[in-house]
Amino acid sequence: MFGSSIYVKTNPALTGGSPQHQAEAFWLAERRKRLHWRAGLAAVALIAGSWLVSPVFGLALALAVAAGHTLYHWRRRAASRTWRRGSxxxxxxxxxxxxxxxxxxxxxxxxxxxxxxxxxxxxxxxxxxxxxxxxxxxxxxxxxxxxxxxxxxxxxxxxxxxxxxxxxxxxxxxxxxxxxxxxxxxxxxxxxxxxxxxxxxxxxxxxxxxxxxxxxxxxxxxxxxxxxxxxxxxxxxxxxxxxxxxxxxx
Known part of the structure; x- marks a missing residue:
């Protein structure tokens, strides 16, 4: 295959059509949707927290929700790291x-x-x-x-x-x-x-x-x-x- 190394064996898990490659493509394709969800959840938390308690609390709650959403997806991503590398x-x-x-x-x-x-x-x-x-x-x-x-x-x-x-x-x-x-x-x-x-x-x-x-x-x-x-x-x-x-x- 042109562009591949003659010293490193090609890993089929990282080529097109493999489950790992498809999962990587799906992750990238869903990035915008994840960001929209994160922004929407943070906005709801900001409005609810500001209305129920105070603007400062609303901001803190929005940041916490956004961080929690990021952590959730990061942990799911990390759990598949070894599998995604074909290892x-x-x-x-x-x-x-x-x-x-x-x-x-x-x-x-x-x-x-x-x-x-x-x-x-x-x-x-x-x-x-x-x-x-x-x-x-x-x-x-x-x-x-x-x-x-x-x-x-x-x-x-x-x-x-x-x-x-x-x-x-x-x-x-x-x-x-x-x-x-x-x-x-x-x-x-x-x-x-x-x-x-x-x-x-x-x-x-x-x-x-x-x-x-x-x-x-x-x-x-x-x-x-x-x-x-x-x-x-x-x-x-x-x-x-x-x-x-x-x-x-x-």
Whole structure:
């Protein structure tokens, strides 16, 4: 394609016709309507506040309403940022893990993958176990729910997704256990960027926990699945780093 870089792979999420591109076009097209609504709500607040209390109160109320309207749309926009960029959110999740987990006790291995595969995962090794943290970015309005023990995304079963990720965690567990000569279980977590999760920002279905990225560190610290000494944490992290190569920088 003329004008594209030969060094950077084209991201289909940012090209015409993709859901992300359509969402971006819709956001820009609706800008004037948002501004009209903001001005109209502020005007109503100004008139009502001035009539009921005082002109100063009316002005303050109008500013508050305009700010609230701006914040509401900004939060909706921010919630879709990762999805709009065509990213799975792995980098954002890694930054949260490294910032929130004490480095003296936890080791975070960013962007690791099974040999020969493209999918990447963040690994966390700590005194409470080994976690494989996958990241998924869905449209903010994509409903993520559990029904009868099964996971659904946008009302479609996600069993195939869960099975694939669970197999990956099992393979990682088997590789590390075989290398160390003792069992080391790997627990799968899914960090959800965007999407519409139930109240509380967490869901458990088909044996897998899905939660907001900011909640992943506290979940790891409060839900231990094993007991590892500091020496064992270092040993597991060292073996995992050798067996699971990091993804090349993109």
């Amino acid at each position: 799975h959110g792995e980098r954002e999740t890694a930054r949260i893990l490294r910032w929130a987990l004490p480095r003296a006790r936890y080791r975070v291995l960013r962007s690791r993958r099974l040999p020969g595969e493209e999918e990447t995962y963040n690994l966390v090794v700590g005194p409470g176990g080994l976690w494989v943290v996958d990241s998924k970015a869905w449209h903010p309005e994509a409903r993520v729910a559990e029904y009868a023990g099964r996971l659904f995304v946008e009302e479609r079963p996600a069993t195939a997704l869960v099975d694939k990720l669970s197999d990956t965690a099992s393979t990682i567990s088997h590789m590390i256990s075989r290398e160390l000569g003792r069992p080391v279980d790997a627990v799968l977590l899914i960090a959800v960027h965007g999407g519409s999760l139930p109240r509380g920002g967490r869901i458990t279905a088909e044996g897998v926990t899905l939660l907001r990225p900011l909640r992943v560190p506290s979940w790891i610290k409060s839900h231990p699945v094993a007991e590892h000494s500091p020496a064992e944490v270092e040993e597991i992290a060292r073996v995992a780093a050798r067996l699971l190569p990091p993804a090349p920088y993109r």
